Amino acid sequence: MSRSLSPDLRNALSERLRYYREMGIYDFYCRDAASPPDSAETLALGDSIASPPELYPEHREQMSPRKSAAVMAPSEVSTLEVLTSKPEYGVADPVAALRIIREDLGDCTRCRLHKQGRKQIVFGVGNPNADLMFIGEAPGADEDQQGEPFVGRAGQLLTNMIKAMGLEREQVYIANIIKCRPPNNRTPERDECETCSPFLMRQVATIKPKVIVALGAVAAKTLLAINDSMSNLRGRWYEFKPTGVRSNDPNWSGAKLAVTYHPAFLLRDPRQKKEAWKDLQMVMKELGLKAPAK
Ligand code: URA
Numbered sequence: 001m002s003r004s005l006s007p008d009l010r011n012a013l014s015e016r017l018r019y020y021r022e023m024g025i026y027d028f029y030c031r032d033a034a035s036p037p038d039s040a041e042t043l044a045l046g047d048s049i050a051s052p053p054e055l056y057p058e059h060r061e062q063m064s065p066r067k068s069a070a071v072m073a074p075s076e077v078s079t080l081e082v083l084t085s086k087p088e089y090g091v092a093d094p095v096a097a098l099r100i101i102r103e104d105l106g107d108c109t110r111c112r113l114h115k116q117g118r119k120q121i122v123f124g125v126g127n128p129n130a131d132l133m134f135i136g137e138a139p140g141a142d143e144d145q146q147g148e149p150f151v152g153r154a155g156q157l158l159t160n161m162i163k164a165m166g167l168e169r170e171q172v173y174i175a176n177i178i179k180c181r182p183p184n185n186r187t188p189e190r191d192e193c194e195t196c197s198p199f200l201m202r203q204v205a206t207i208k209p210k211v212i213v214a215l216g217a218v219a220a221k222t223l224l225a226i227n228d229s230m231s232n233l234r235g236r237w238y239e240f241k242p243t244g245v246r247s248n249d250p251n252w253s254g255a256k257l258a259v260t261y262h263p264a265f266l267l268r269d270p271r272q273k274k275e276a277w278k279d280l281q282m283v284m285k286e287l288g289l290k291a292p293a294k
Pocket of ligand 1: 136137138139140143148149150151152154155176264
């Protein structure tokens with residue numbers, strides 16, 4: 001296998017290693033690429049997914065075969081496909097696929113937030129076939145209490161924004177970058193976003209929205225991996241492809257993404273609502289929506 005890994009493959013490998021660590025598998029050994037895989041060993045992994053290729057050949061001797069995962073040496077492309085395989089792949093019904101992703105998330109303890117006072121995981125809500133998806137930052141106290149994103153004051157404003165676009169809340173899908181409330185509503189840490197966002201990416205690839213609206217700077221910067229001011233980020237379209245996942249639909253390769261102000265910011269500074277309305281009008285035009293008659 002090539003020693004220089006593409007960013008996608010590198011991400012896939014680290015995701016897979018984390019998965020193995022969660023299963024209690026820490027050690028890997030290298031099988032000669034020429035020898036066929038041992039089926040019993042492969043089955044012992046608990047699923048039919050092939051194991052990661054050799055990551056650190058120079059450390060080979062230090063890695064014991066105890067609790068080991070079998071190592072194969074397929075081509076980089078097929079390795080990527082195998083490593084990024086998700087249990088919801090092949091599940092055509094998005095309701096069922098979202099349920100699988102939720103089950104995979106479980107009673108998540110992947111980052112520190114699980115022991116910092118969260119009551120429950122706030123997965124996401126809405127139409128699994130939505131053309132429009134809103135992505136906020138993190139659950140607040142009300143969301144943590146009720147298990148649904150955007151149900152507090154900021155949520156009421158978001159619901160009104162959705163209605164002003166000629167839609168009902170139930171017609172769109174709403175989620176956050178992270179699914180657990182940070183203590184005292186602090187801004188999510190980068191590693192918390194990185195740990196949680198693979199699940200969001202899977203939700204996006206399942207729902208396959210035409211348009212995503214990133215609400216506020218945290219959502220925009222995390223989704224776009226750009227560090228810029230809101231005034232620079234707003235007012236234009238971005239092509240968004242969820243990383244590390246693929247959708248069931250060969251005709252869907254990503255969504256258009258627009259950035260607007262977070263509703264909580266608009267509550268603090270209502271003068272900015274007319275700017276946010278411009279952003280929403282841009283989205284409405286793209287989706288062929290008309291504002292309801294007053
Ligand atoms: N703010 C967010 O970013 N998300 C919520 O769900 C609620 C408030």
